[in-house]
Amino acid sequence: NAGVMQNPRHLVRRRGQEARLRCSPVKGHSHVYWYRQLPEEGLKFMVYLQKENIIDESGMPKERFSAEFPKEGPSILRIQQVVRGDSAAYFCASSPPGSYRELFFGEGSRLTVL
């Protein structure tokens, strides 16, 4: 049973470039969540998606950040024109339909902006 798969595990970008982080949920899971974690801080909720729908993006910055979860393929978190402050660990989680908020997390993608 494959868990939540995130890639890349590590990504280095220069300021102004784009970062794309991918997340494949547990097979059969229809809910995907993205979180950001800065060093020595807790997890900050960014966005909650179901297939082809954004359910809640209240935690996502209004500019430069976008997320999608297409009908086919992984969920993508896209950060345009990255800045140094975007350096963080980005975690994806998934949950099956009907469950109550038991989230299965991936190992995270660590973005470093030079």
Added chain:
Amino acid sequence: LAKTTQPISMDSYEGQEVNITCSHNNIATNDYITWYQQFPSQGPRFIIQGYKTKVTNEVASLFIPADRKSSTLSLPRVSLSDTAVYYCLVGAPNSGGGADGLTFGKGTHLIIQP
């Protein structure tokens, strides 16, 4: 959103029982309480979930008093490998949307010493 308050850090020793309390004074009728564990450089892992009274699994117990304004995660006979950050979340069951119950906060950093 129900807000939670946890101690920032706790220390204990191998073999001891550790109790971490979470305050959630504004918990709503439909809200459940969920605890996660996170090791450095890893995604959080679900530990236990409950609504009222007591829940026990192979890893921990969760005690919830009648007023549900707090909950206590109990870890029996801890070992060095239980050193981690523990998060308490409060929120409602999946009801079609919203980030309710998805806010992690800064958690409790538990340090177990030999």
